[in-house]
Amino acid sequence: QGQIMPQPAEKAADGHAQESTFNYGWVVALAGFMMHLCLGTMYCWGSLTPYITSYLRIYDPSVTYSDTIIVFMLTPAAMAISMPLGGIIEKRLGGRTTALLGSWIMCSGELLSVFATTTFQLVITHCFIFGFGMGVAYMNPIACGYRWLPKRKGLVSGIVVAGFGLGGAFFNLVGAMICNPNQEQPDPYFEADVANRVPTMFATLGGMYFLMTTVGALLIRDPTPEDLRRLYGDRDEEENKAILQPQQRAATKEIDVCGFLADYRSYVLWLMMALTTAAGYLVIGTYKTYGHQQGFSDSTLTFIGSICLIFNGGGRLTYGYLCDVLGFKLVMMICFLLQAFVVYFVTSTTFSAMLFAAFICVTVANYGAAFTFYPTACAELFGTKNVSANYGVVFSGFAAQGILLKLALSSPSIDYDTIVMLTAMGAGLSSLGVLLLDGGKILKDYKQM
Numbered sequence: 001q002g003q004i005m006p007q008p009a010e011k012a013a014d015g016h017a018q019e020s021t022f023n024y025g026w027v028v029a030l031a032g033f034m035m036h037l038c039l040g041t042m043y044c045w046g047s048l049t050p051y052i053t054s055y056l057r058i059y060d061p062s063v064t065y066s067d068t069i070i071v072f073m074l075t076p077a078a079m080a081i082s083m084p085l086g087g088i089i090e091k092r093l094g095g096r097t098t099a100l101l102g103s104w105i106m107c108s109g110e111l112l113s114v115f116a117t118t119t120f121q122l123v124i125t126h127c128f129i130f131g132f133g134m135g136v137a138y139m140n141p142i143a144c145g146y147r148w149l150p151k152r153k154g155l156v157s158g159i160v161v162a163g164f165g166l167g168g169a170f171f172n173l174v175g176a177m178i179c180n181p182n183q184e185q186p187d188p189y190f191e192a193d194v195a196n197r198v199p200t201m202f203a204t205l206g207g208m209y210f211l212m213t214t215v216g217a218l219l220i221r222d223p224t225p226e227d228l229r230r231l232y233g234d235r236d237e238e239e240n241k242a243i244l245q246p247q248q249r250a251a252t253k254e255i256d257v258c259g260f261l262a263d264y265r266s267y268v269l270w271l272m273m274a275l276t277t278a279a280g281y282l283v284i285g286t287y288k289t290y291g292h293q294q295g296f297s298d299s300t301l302t303f304i305g306s307i308c309l310i311f312n313g314g315g316r317l318t319y320g321y322l323c324d325v326l327g328f329k330l331v332m333m334i335c336f337l338l339q340a341f342v343v344y345f346v347t348s349t350t351f352s353a354m355l356f357a358a359f360i361c362v363t364v365a366n367y368g369a370a371f372t373f374y375p376t377a378c379a380e381l382f383g384t385k386n387v388s389a390n391y392g393v394v395f396s397g398f399a400a401q402g403i404l405l406k407l408a409l410s411s412p413s414i415d416y417d418t419i420v421m422l423t424a425m426g427a428g429l430s431s432l433g434v435l436l437l438d439g440g441k442i443l444k445d446y447k448q449m
Helices: 025-059 065-093 095-115 119-138 140-148 153-179 198-218 225-232 237-241 257-261 264-293 298-326 328-348 353-382 387-410 416-436 441-448
Strands: none
Touching: 025 065, 025 095, 025 119, 025 140, 025 153, 025 198, 025 264, 025 298, 065 095, 065 119, 065 140, 065 264, 065 387, 095 119, 095 140, 095 198, 119 140, 140 153, 140 387, 153 198, 153 298, 153 353, 257 387, 264 298, 264 328, 264 353, 264 387, 264 416, 298 328, 298 353, 328 353, 328 416, 353 387, 387 416
16 A cells, blocks of 8 residues: 556557667667677777787788788687577576687686787687677567567667777777877887787787676576566556567477478578678778778778767668668668678778768678667578577678688789679679568568558
8 A cells, every 4th residue: 555556558540569778778789789889899809900910010020911810810710610609508507608609718818819929829719719708698688678669670780780890999099098009000010018008908908898898798688477567557468578588488480490491582681691692801901901001091991980989889780770671681681782882992991081081981880780770680581589590690601701801812813903893793683682681572562551
């Protein structure tokens, strides 16, 4: 007696309950954003590689940029191995524990890089350990956000992975401030006074990653049946069960990894992932060394790198919202066609720093959108129960293109401009792959708008 009873959710015109109270899913999305700010620092490689490569040359003068880029190109392979494992761990230990475990493994890789003095050692610490931790933690906040906000999958994906794109923009500047505070120019490598600051950079970044990812992971929480009743009122109980955490959800209308691999669309998504991410990944990993060859200053290229990574994050968020409004298939097709056009002409823009920066930024924005599209596609086509594991399979296409790019860049018979052109063609072909995802329904969706 005397207590104020909670009011039921108001009913909408279609008889379903409207959300009437604060949805903790938005906290989960922002927590994921904070985690992904650190996970996304793999994109710092393009900006930090002149410092790191110069440092390794102190111990082995024969090391070149062509040698050290393998660290960047193989990181997705480590992620692809551990991402399905992250989905399995999540089912057994829960979201928060999985997020903490993955984040701490990632941070340990960064801190161990302090002691790396060879390319091989850096592959172990900054590629496999760092990348393995990233893969375990990557999908956790996204999958959790889907359960809280089942009708906002595109936006949830966009918010979380926007952090993955934006993190590099901030940490690029941190790394440059530590290693090159006097804005010295490489020729083509930095002198020892700059290079010797690399261990300090690794230690500083590792400590920052640990603090940020720990706070973010501790905020992650899966919804309970009571949470869903509070949010959605008297909506059909089966609807609530359908979006509960994996331990509690019904298995109906959900496709596991075995069923996923038996569906031709999984292979279409895998191939599309490889083709659509290749151009952006190439640009992010090589823009600075390519820019130096074209006569741009180190400070200009560092600035371009930070701005383009802001576009990386902004593209993820914008395209995620458009997926919810227009449908993910139509938005994917538009994005991939735009990417093909921009990438095809990007190497022709080096006569102007502003134009070069603009084309780089659009390329990276469209690249970042892929990491909104594919989790959303997996959830929409195959259900949210096994989305972490299913998306992990698709993500291995991203790892495959990284390996192929490394082989292409190492080949003396293929020049850089040809590789760029081939990646543009791949993006264009992927726009046709969208038609295979659901029997060509993209055209019907468009007509219904």
